[in-house]
Amino acid sequence: MTIYLDNASTTRPDDRVIDLVAAAERDAYGNDSSVHAMGVEAGKRTEKARLQVAAALNASPGEIVFNSGGTEGNNAALLGALAGRAGKPHIVISGMEHSSVANPVLRLEKSGMAVTVVDPGASGLVDPAAVQRALRPETALVSVMHANNETGVLQPIAELGALCRKAGVLFHSDACQSFTKTPLDLKKCAVDLLTVNSHKLHGPKGVGALYIRKGVSIAPLMEGGGHEDGMRPGTRNSPAIAGFGLAVTLCTPELAAKTAALRDFFMEELRKALPKARLNCADAPRLCGILSITMPGGTGAAALVRAMSAKGICLSAGSACSAGSNEPSRALKAIGLSDKEALRTIRVSLGRFNTKEELSLAAKELAAYAA
């Protein structure tokens, strides 16, 4: 028996996606940059996916650059936007950004750029007024994720985008966790650069996209052929891109609502058995599938994850990207948790295939271990 509750790390691909990817690998193996029949056959799959991803964001197909996923998208956005900037530009990020945002920014800081980190505080929400106060005349870019990968808190990116637009500052958002799980209309939301990926939404791994608003110019990370309008050279993984496109279309508001209901059911079940389990950022708007729970005193998250794993229950202590490290999570510290609390905090993340029965069982097992 496996109860998979680590969907914020990655998801099980939908069978329909697996079938489409396998068929494309078999029947449309041409290079989608080749102009012959097999190239066009592969190109149809790539371009269909581009239309599907663009439609989900209310963007234009020409604004979508396919790449290898979230880490590449975030690096490309930040390093590309700041490349060749004259003077000493200033960057503003939140204190709970994923490493694929925080570490490129660290590199930029080492190269002489100034960085301001805005912490969200206990609510888990970045305050637009705090970002406004952080802006300087030389600020070149603000980056705040759409939904945090550990707490699930949805950030006010429409407000942040609007204030950046007014100040003439580029605004980037990492939407890897939120894409397709909450509405995002880029015609109405002033985001200039947006990172999305496939494997968090039951699509294949190793594929994602960077949205680059028309008129925004950034430098490519790599030099090579002219793929993706010169923004991302290298032969595209057309079958995986096709799977990404299909996976996007399979995500519906109904599925998100069902996941949110299961999330709340799990938390109620856990609280019934373990009243001292504390849901972090409980009052903030949160993504449908993520719960950050600080367990009662004495329950170390790492040991709990091992114990649950022995019972077939997969969840994580903090985020997978920092799993294996004994350091308390940066995101959890940014919302005000002490080191001890952060090390007692687990993340339960739901996906399309979870059932009420398995959530009920997982809550009982967790409570029994922690009691």
Next chain:
Amino acid sequence: MQHETLDLSGVPCPANSARALLRLETLDPGAELEITVDDGEPALNLPPSLEREGHAVIALRREGAHWVIVARKSQ
């Protein structure tokens, strides 16, 4: 009769062919699609791509730096 337009100016080969074929998939048999592509390779590559999938190229005209290709969807 259904008649639609698709502006693929600036879209390189073979993505332009791919997008034209995808749009034709959404139309009724016999419908016409007026496609604008760049001069050069796009104008040379698109007609054979359309014909290879059974669509008819019924008109081809130059408009400045672009070509307008009218395709009729296969029955």
